[in-house]
Amino acid sequence: MKTLSKLGLTAAIIALPSMGLAQEADTTPPMSEVGYILNTFMFLVTGFLVMWMAAGFTMLEAGLVRTKNVTMQLTKNMALFSIAAIMYYLIGYNLMYPGDGWSMDGVLGAFGLTGLEPVGLADTETDLTYASVGSDFFFQLMFCATTASIVSGTLAERIKLWPFLIFTVVLTGLIYPIQASWKWGGGFLDAGGFLDFAGSTVVHSTGGWAALAGALILGPRLGKYKEGRVVPIMGSNLPLATLGTFILWLGWFGFNGGSQLYMDTAANVADISRIFANTNTAAAGGAIAALILTQVLYKKVDLTMVLNGALAGLVSITAEPLTPGLGTATLIGAVGGVIVVFAVPFLDKLKIDDVVGAIPVHLFAGIWGTIAVAFTNSDASIGTQLYSIVVVGIFVFVVSAVIWFILKMTMGIRVSEEEEINGLDMAELGMEAYPEFSKS
Numbered sequence: 001m002k003t004l005s006k007l008g009l010t011a012a013i014i015a016l017p018s019m020g021l022a023q024e025a026d027t028t029p030p031m032s033e034v035g036y037i038l039n040t041f042m043f044l045v046t047g048f049l050v051m052w053m054a055a056g057f058t059m060l061e062a063g064l065v066r067t068k069n070v071t072m073q074l075t076k077n078m079a080l081f082s083i084a085a086i087m088y089y090l091i092g093y094n095l096m097y098p099g100d101g102w103s104m105d106g107v108l109g110a111f112g113l114t115g116l117e118p119v120g121l122a123d124t125e126t127d128l129t130y131a132s133v134g135s136d137f138f139f140q141l142m143f144c145a146t147t148a149s150i151v152s153g154t155l156a157e158r159i160k161l162w163p164f165l166i167f168t169v170v171l172t173g174l175i176y177p178i179q180a181s182w183k184w185g186g187g188f189l190d191a192g193g194f195l196d197f198a199g200s201t202v203v204h205s206t207g208g209w210a211a212l213a214g215a216l217i218l219g220p221r222l223g224k225y226k227e228g229r230v231v232p233i234m235g236s237n238l239p240l241a242t243l244g245t246f247i248l249w250l251g252w253f254g255f256n257g258g259s260q261l262y263m264d265t266a267a268n269v270a271d272i273s274r275i276f277a278n279t280n281t282a283a284a285g286g287a288i289a290a291l292i293l294t295q296v297l298y299k300k301v302d303l304t305m306v307l308n309g310a311l312a313g314l315v316s317i318t319a320e321p322l323t324p325g326l327g328t329a330t331l332i333g334a335v336g337g338v339i340v341v342f343a344v345p346f347l348d349k350l351k352i353d354d355v356v357g358a359i360p361v362h363l364f365a366g367i368w369g370t371i372a373v374a375f376t377n378s379d380a381s382i383g384t385q386l387y388s389i390v391v392v393g394i395f396v397f398v399v400s401a402v403i404w405f406i407l408k409m410t411m412g413i414r415v416s417e418e419e420e421i422n423g424l425d426m427a428e429l430g431m432e433a434y435p436e437f438s439k440s
Contacts, residue, residue, distance in 0.1 A: 035264030036131060042263040042272075043135035049254025050142035054081045056247030057149040061156060062433070063241025064304065064356045068423025069157045070236060070433035076152050076161065080168045084145035087173035089114045092144055093137055096177035097185045106188040109181045130262060139258055143203050146255075147176045150207025153356035155214050158221050158420050161428050163413040170403050171210055179206060179392050194388040195380045198259035200319035200369035201389055206396050208363025211354070213400035218413055220353030222420055230348045233355075236434075238303055245307040249283050252314045256321045275321045279314065282321070282333030286313020286365075289337030297341070305344070308357045309337030315362055316369035323376040332372050336365040 058077040062070045090113060094101075098109035114137055148168050155164065180202050182189040196202050223231055235241060256279045262268045290309025294302040313333025317324070324332060343360035347353075354360070370389055374380040407413050414420075419427035426432065 035262075038263050039131035039261070040135040042258060042260075043131055043139040046254035046258025047135070047139040047142050049251050050139070050146065050258065051251075053142070053146060053248050053251030053255065054149060056244045056249075056251055057146075057153065059240050059244030059247060060307070061153045061244070061356055063237040063239070063244060064153070064235035065156050066233065066423070067236040067434055067437060068425055068432070071425040071429050071431055072161065073152065073156055074433065075429060076164060077149060079161075079165055080148040080152060080172075081145045083165060083168045084148050084172040085141060087169055088137075088141045088144045088177070091173045092177040093140065095174070096140065096181045098181065106186075106191060107182070108178065109185055109187075130264075143180075143199060143255075144172050144176050147203050147207040147210075148172055150204065150358050150362045151211045151214060154211035154354045154358045155218055156355040157424065158414055159214075159218055160411075160413055160415055161424075163407040163411055166407060167210075167214070167400075167403055171400070175210065175396055175399055176203075176206055179395055182392070183388070189388045189391065192388070193379070193381060193384045195373050195377060195385070196319050196370060196388075197321060197373075198256045198318045200315055200366040201392055204315045204318065204362040205366035205370070205389065206392060208359050208361075208366055209393050209396040210400040211358055212352070212363060213397050214404050214413075215352050215354060215359070217401065217404045217408055220351055221355070222417060224353050225348075225351050230345075235304070241304070241307060245310055248311060249280075249314065252279055252283070252318075256318055260322070271322055277326060278321045278324055278329035279317055281326050281330045282313040282317035282336070283310045284313070285330035285333030286310050286316065286337035286340075289313075289334035290341050293338060293341045304357070305341055308340045308344075308361050311361045312336035312340045312365035315365040316372065318366075319369040320373040320377050320380075328376055332369065332375075335368060335372075339364050339368055 054077060058074060061073040061077065065073055091111060093114040094112045095109040101110035102108065103110060115133075148171055151167070151171065152164070181187045183194055183196055183202050184190070221233065224233060225231070253276050257272045257275050260268060260272050260275060263272060287306050287310035290305045290312075291301050294300070294305045313336045316332050316336030316339075317329055321329070340357065340360045343364045344354075344357055347359060352359070367389055370385050371382060374382040374385055404413065415424060415427055423432075
């Protein structure tokens with residue numbers, strides 16, 4: 001009987017329709033209870049994998065800043081994740097997924113609190129189409145928080161805590177969900193044919209544009225650029241930064257795999273496994289490309305470049321992790337790794353100080369990954385991809401710059417020279433991450 005029951009369940013699952021739409025607003029009819037359960041379960045599991053990326057960003061940043069600024073990065077990452085959770089509930093989720101309730105059709109979503117289905121669903125008839133609202137909200141929230149994490153590392157070691165947190169409120173409550181609705185909420189970019197499976201542009205480039213605007217207005221760290229040369233400022237803990245990278249690598253399986261949105265059929269489960277494999281090999285391609293290129297250019301391998309190369313590979317494959325084969329996915333990731341190696345010194349020539357390399361990884365590789373969709377997905381158009389990149393970029397950069405400028409004029413966004421020299425841990429927080437060691 002157990003075997004027959006298992007066969008019957010398997011047949012039921014396989015018989016369900018395949019609807020993997022990669023973060024799209026859902027318009028399909030209600031599905032069976034089994035599919036509903038499986039999709040909900042997938043959102044919850046992949047959602048907490050993406051949540052674990054918050055730990056990855058925190059460890060990466062803590063390792064790449066100097067000892068005197070570690071506590072500040074830990075505080076910022078705890079706070080930004082919590083702010084994202086609240087703002088996405090208060091306003092972000094409905095702005096991003098307005099359904100039929102657009103305030104401005106295809107451009108501006110609905111304003112209002114997020115509501116979940118009642119407890120005790122077994123006793124409640126539901127017309128939910130593919131998964132519980134709670135699981136979808138939980139999953140999508142993690143992408144919102146990821147966007148804010150990208151900004152944190154770029155502006156490290158010289159920005160005040162509270163202006164950064166105020167900007168995070170605007171980013172997670174308004175900037176991110178509005179532009180995300182244009183694609184994933186069924187807005188005008190989606191209607192125009194823009195393809196971004198898991199967010200090379202919607203998440204990563206958005207965080208990169210916001211970080212770039214902040215870096216330009218904030219200015220570089222003291223002593224970073226002297227007399228026409230770049231002064232390297234080493235991080236405090238490379239083992240911690242490496243751990244953070246591996247945590248991010250792990251979380252990315254949820255980031256890309258969960259964006260399939262459905263695991264209700266054998267076909268969708270097969271697609272998820274393909275996404276996992278492509279995601280992994282793209283990261284490997286980015287890491288190896290950065291490893292080899294730094295050896296060639298600098299005669300020594302640069303570990304920080306290898307770490308960011310892996311992350312750039314992950315960002316690059318995020319826009320389309322399903323359609324490439326393993327070889328192509330590896331090459332897409334490898335290009336991301338090459339981009340990082342050249343983009344870091346390019347930003348230094350422009351005197352744009354990015355402490356952790358988030359702009360090369362998330363903005364530059366995000367743009368590349370979005371363009372690369374057209375090379376493996378026949379439904380994509382390079383023109384449409386470029387147009388969408390520009391639209392999102394202009395919106396996010398301009399709005400972010402305005403917010404940063406207002407904060408600078410009203411409350412100031414940068415600590416004093418003395419505070420920056422002594423470190424933000426003591427100046428802003430009054431505590432050190434490593435009190436038994438002298439300041440570096």
